[in-house]
Amino acid sequence: MTIAPKAARKLTMKQRYSALTRDLDWEPSYVPAEELFPYTRFEGIKIHDWSKWEDPFRLTVDAYAKYQAEKDKRLYAVLDGFAQSQGHLSLTDASYLNAMKLFLQGVTPLEYQAHRNFAYLSRHLNGPGPRFASLCQSLDEMRHAQTEIHTLSNYNKYYSGFHDYLHMHDRVWYLSVPKSFFDDALSAGPFEFLIAIGFSFEYLLTNLLFVPFMSGASFNGDLPTMTFGFSAQSDESRHMTLGLEAIKFLLEQDEDNVPIVQHWIDKWFWRGYRVTALVAQMLDYMLPRKVMSWKEAFELYFEQQMLGGLFQDLAFYGIRPPRDVEKAIQEKDYISHQAYWILYQFSHAAAFTTSVPSDEHLDWLEEQYPDTFPTYRKLWDKERKNVENGGRHFVRGLPQLCQVCQIPMGFTEADDPFIQCQRETIFEGERYNFCSDGCKNIFDHEPVKFRQSWLPVHQIYQGNCGAADLPGVLQWYGMQPGDGGEYLGSVDHENWLAWHDMAETTGGN
Amino acid sequence: MTTTTPAARPVGVDIQESESNRAVIEAIEADNPEATVRHMPGMVRVQVPGKLVINRESVEERLGREWETHEFQLAIISYFGHIKEWDDDEIVIAWDH
Ligand SMILES: [Fe+2]
Ligand SMILES: [Fe+2]
Numbered sequence: 316m317t318i319a320p321k322a323a324r325k326l327t328m329k330q331r332y333s334a335l336t337r338d339l340d341w342e343p344s345y346v347p348a349e350e351l352f353p354y355t356r357f358e359g360i361k362i363h364d365w366s367k368w369e370d371p372f373r374l375t376v377d378a379y380a381k382y383q384a385e386k387d388k389r390l391y392a393v394l395d396g397f398a399q400s401q402g403h404l405s406l407t408d409a410s411y412l413n414a415m416k417l418f419l420q421g422v423t424p425l426e427y428q429a430h431r432n433f434a435y436l437s438r439h440l441n442g443p444g445p446r447f448a449s450l451c452q453s454l455d456e457m458r459h460a461q462t463e464i465h466t467l468s469n470y471n472k473y474y475s476g477f478h479d480y481l482h483m484h485d486r487v488w489y490l491s492v493p494k495s496f497f498d499d500a501l502s503a504g505p506f507e508f509l510i511a512i513g514f515s516f517e518y519l520l521t522n523l524l525f526v527p528f529m530s531g532a533s534f535n536g537d538l539p540t541m542t543f544g545f546s547a548q549s550d551e552s553r554h555m556t557l558g559l560e561a562i563k564f565l566l567e568q569d570e571d572n573v574p575i576v577q578h579w580i581d582k583w584f585w586r587g588y589r590v591t592a593l594v595a596q597m598l599d600y601m602l603p604r605k606v607m608s609w610k611e612a613f614e615l616y617f618e619q620q621m622l623g624g625l626f627q628d629l630a631f632y633g634i635r636p637p638r639d640v641e642k643a644i645q646e647k648d649y650i651s652h653q654a655y656w657i658l659y660q661f662s663h664a665a666a667f668t669t670s671v672p673s674d675e676h677l678d679w680l681e682e683q684y685p686d687t688f689p690t691y692r693k694l695w696d697k698e699r700k701n702v703e704n705g706g707r708h709f710v711r712g713l714p715q716l717c718q719v720c721q722i723p724m725g726f727t728e729a730d731d732p733f734i735q736c737q738r739e740t741i742f743e744g745e746r747y748n749f750c751s752d753g754c755k756n757i758f759d760h761e762p763v764k765f766r767q768s769w770l771p772v773h774q775i776y777q778g779n780c781g782a783a784d785l786p787g788v789l790q791w792y793g794m795q796p797g798d799g800g801e802y803l804g805s806v807d808h809e810n811w812l813a814w815h816d817m818a819e820t821t822g823g824n
Numbered sequence: 825m826t827t828t829t830p831a832a833r834p835v836g837v838d839i840q841e842s843e844s845n846r847a848v849i850e851a852i853e854a855d856n857p858e859a860t861v862r863h864m865p866g867m868v869r870v871q872v873p874g875k876l877v878i879n880r881e882s883v884e885e886r887l888g889r890e891w892e893t894h895e896f897q898l899a900i901i902s903y904f905g906h907i908k909e910w911d912d913d914e915i916v917i918a919w920d921h
């Protein structure tokens with residue numbers, strides 16, 4: 316008698332995930348686990364059972380490869396079409412690309428650094444679940460770096476400021492803001508990195524970083540950037556999940572982890588939030604066609620979703636919202652105006668251009684910020700007169716920088732737009748300056764780390780930046796004529812007018 | 825900050841606006857009667873109080889072809905809430921506590 320063979324049964328997602336991810340793990344027998352995973356004990360975090368780590372995506376390597384390949388295929392079809400049809404000519408204005416220059420110089424190199432650190436986690440975390448999720452994220456971040464470079468390289472053929480972005484990332488003053496933020500995370504332990512990048516950056520703040528850039532691209536005719544952005548963001552939902560699972564896992568494993576995690580949330584919220592000052596000014600000032608104000612984006616993506624949603628959930632574990640969150644809420648009314656004003660005055664030393672906002676633009680800002688903008692509008696009215704008299708304002712000296720976030724000290728006290736906010740700490744006889752209580756608190760907790768900050772202004776004065784004069788430093792930065800300064804009359808602006816056959820300067824519309 | 829129950833706090837997803845994602849958005853609207861939809865450049869945001877469910881069958885009905893839940897990874901831009909379940913038949917986003 317023969318028994319009919321059973322039809323091959325398809326495994327469910329859950330079974331496939333456990334067979335292909337968890338079941339491939341083994342208990343080490345030749346070496347003790349502490350030797351195999353040497354980096355997961357020195358931060359004071361206690362883990363009792365790594366198998367409790369959840370991965371809701373239940374991704375296996377075959378499904379990962381299949382969907383990532385499909386994402387790339389869709390993206391590269393758009394890139395080809397845009398390049399072949401001279402799509403760059405249908406942007407709203409060449410000045411829009413300032414936002415993309417900032418993105419390529421400031422954000423793309425961080426994708427590569429994220430790739431490196433997640434590769435490290437995919438080797439060094441004890442559990443197979445988080446190791447596999449880290450491996451996928453490591454590959455994703457490499458994909459992000461590559462697709463962003465490919466996408467924006469098309470603009471490099473026609474516009475200034477896109478060349479030498481890696482070289483600039485390591486040297487230029489405003490790029491030390493995102494670079495030092497990520498270097499701080501890379502030089503932390505694996506658990507702090509998970510809370511810093513996986514949770515605070517990917518879950519808390521990623522929407523504020525990416526969605527405004529991508530909606531801005533969509534609104535300003537930049538189809539390739541919108542496509543790479545949404546393609547990258549589709550990976551981001553997995554990264555957000557990794558961050559959220561990480562924090563829940565740490566909090567559930569041991570009560571002693573709670574105060575450590577709370578401190579990291581306090582630190583990394585403020586570190587990440589300070590980097591988003593660059594996004595704030597981009598949204599309010601750099602997009603010729605506006606999407607939403609920084610204030611609205613902050614309310615939607617941070618206050619409603621994170622404070623109103625996530626932190627209520629985390630209260631269950633004894634976690635409270637980040638320490639300096641109230642200050643960030645106050646700043647939503649003015650941070651973008653102050654950040655853009657800083658960049659405007661120093662853009663002769665930057666690889667992007669700036670300009671006085673048009674009347675229409677000023678009206679829009681006043682609508683969005685009825686309480687605070689009238690004060691800043693007076694500043695722009697005055698500056699416009701300077702420009703008319705041939706005296707466009709550039710600061711010739713070098714600014715003082717915050718020791719922690721490295722932003723020039725141009726932010727004010729919340730209740731007075733004319734008083735610069737300045738905090739200081741004396742540590743072992745040296746005085747350190749900070750832009751805010753948030754940055755001071757971070758320094759005071761780790762003074763030995765942050766006394767080593769590579770502050771671009773100090774480095775220039777110490778003679779480490781190629782030369783003691785501005786042209787020499789700009790050359791050392793890798794900048795070329797036309798990269799920075801005023802937009803009106805710049806190389807990009809002149810080319811744009813010529814390509815569109817406009818005989819005379821029409822102003823920043 | 826006021827505390828609210830997980831049943832009342834909104835959860836949601838941002839989805840790329842495209843022809844095939846329209847079926848996904850319609851399926852979410854049909855299966856989550858309290859859903860609100862907001863259009864933004866290039867994307868659609870769907871928000872629901874408490875819990876958001878995406879059913880494979882509802883999507884397949886509207887799409888007219890087979891659809892595996894993994895495919896949602898091509899559509900999603902971002903979400904808020906916690907992914908409680910992601911299996912062969914459904915994706916559930918809700919808060920835990
Ligand atoms: Fe990324
Ligand atoms: Fe990411």
Ligand SMILES: [Zn+2]
Binds near residue numbers: 717722750751754
């Ligand atoms: Zn600072």
